[in-house]
């Protein structure tokens with residue numbers, strides 16, 4: 001199947017050609033026709049499946065076909081995302097796909113001055129991508145009018161709930177018109193997710209790709225048993241492998257992330273930490289350095305890493321095993337994206353064995369154990 005078959009308009013096809021995408025991914029194939037038809041959609045899909053384009057492309061198409069030439073721009077599409085990184089990535093996608101359509105969009109998120117954001121809003125935007133906290137803040141200050149929203153997307157709803165955004169979401173919903181199209185994406189279909197989905201979707205089309213328990217089949221996974229105090233040595237040891245040009249390393253805590261990055265730097269391995277205590281500027285710099293390959297290792301906590309999309313990321317290293325098995329799936333989902341291959345290594349100390357057991361249960365297989373290493 002091609003993007004032509006999905007009846008996308010020429011300006012979008014041209015933008016996709018430019019991105020080098022030749023075929024739609026499964027979630028795109030399944031959702032684009034329904035979104036173009038004005039249906040509500042419940043999409044069970046994790047980041048890495050191409051879900052951003054699955055909603056961005058048809059929304060852009062619908063907006064461009066309805067575009068009024070004269071009136072002032074009003075917010076016609078609102079996309080809510082849990083983290084600033086994800087919001088920025090969604091915006092980048094809208095920008096890339098919509099570049100031939102003359103649509104104005106902006107991104108709003110906390111942790112930075114609001115001036116640029118409010119200036120953009122005053123000029124008028126068609127598409128607004130936002131994290132909940134700053135959105136409500138600017139709504140309360142009177143900068144945002146949601147009365148003309150026709151398309152509402154709730155992205156990574158599961159993470160939104162994990163992060164305690166439920167009341168913020170409800171406050172935003174209360175300000176949206178009743179008549180609108182709603183697209184709801186979540187990596188899981190847990191009961192609290194379904195409850196929320198059922199309250200906001202009308203006769204939705206359900207689409208499911210790559211449910212969270214089926215880890216990307218393209219990711220080769222292994223686990224190293226190691227004493228906690230030897231993990232830093234093991235990390236240096238595995239990074240000696242020249243094949244690991246680039247690795248995203250996960251720690252459980254922000255302090256842990258800082259410590260690991262510091263240790264790597266003092267051993268001549270260029271690393272940066274990214275987590276919630278870092279300023280927005282520092283986070284963006286670290287991400288940029290990692291993307292342009294001037295930094296070899298990015299050390300991240302789960303929340304900071306949500307939705308991070310790094311082209312051709314080959315390795316994910318779980319320096320600590322996450323307590324929530326689902327987090328493991330999200331972590332390793334940073335690699336092996338859109339069909340490319342990836343490697344995920346996990347360091348498991350004795351006290352983390354029960355977490356590993358939960359993961360094996362969730363993914364319905366036992367991760368292969370690497371027994372030959374100097375710190376076994």
Ligand code: AMP
Pocket residue numbers: 020021022023024025028046047048049050051052053309311337338
């Ligand atoms: P997402 O799940 O939206 O975060 O997308 C994951 C990655 O796949 C991003 O790097 C996208 O740019 C890329 N991608 C999305 N759609 C396609 C496609 N049809 N072909 C190739 N790559 C894609």
